[in-house]
């Protein structure tokens with residue numbers, strides 16, 4: 001306080017230590033640091049595990065039968081403070097259905113040259129379609145490569161899933177998906193998808209869209 005007062009009056013603060021002690025004190029700091037635990041990380045040779053709730057690359061999630069959770073509402077884009085998200089929604093049709101509801105995200109892009117990984121977009125998402133992964137190696141030398149498309153962000157297919165577009169699980173509606181009643185793709189969905197793409201399919205065990213009812217073990221209604 002006294003030093004600040006002296007400085008404000010234009011006077012040099014008084015040195016409380018004898019002059020020769022200053023360099024010694026400086027080396028003392030260096031000397032003490034030599035015996036402290038080193039924090040240097042040998043990245044990328046040694047990868048450190050991130051915290052479980054680390055904010056890394058985004059992911060667009062799927063329902064357990066493979067349909068997309070994104071409904072193309074753009075709330076994530078509006079919530080983003082860096083204007084890093086671009087969404088174009090479109091209507092599902094009976095012939096081409098990507099999500100259980102009325103709409104789906106036809107175009108979805110995140111620009112990682114802008115994104116600050118703050119997570120506000122995932123808080124805004126009403127369907128938990130958008131979450132963040134632990135992947136952090138996003139650097140690139142090209143701006144174009146930093147714009148991730150829907151294809152890059154969409155989650156992979158897990159067991160029991162069939163890639164969209166395909167029909168709703170027979171006998172269910174949109175609400176049943178959010179109630180967690182659909183736990184896997186309906187039998188024969190793969191065949192139905194292949195058929196809609198004009199691919200040659202085996203006539204083996206298809207029950208999709210036929211007279212056979214949906215498995216009661218899958219839908220707990």
Ligand code: SF4
Pocket residue numbers: 079080081082083084085110114115116117118119120121122
């Ligand atoms: S994490 Fe933040 S900056 Fe990145 S897209 Fe989401 S809201 Fe925008």
Ligand code: SF4
Pocket residue numbers: 069070071072073074075076077087105124125126127128129130
């Ligand atoms: S990710 Fe979520 S918030 Fe963004 S458009 Fe899709 S449903 Fe809406």
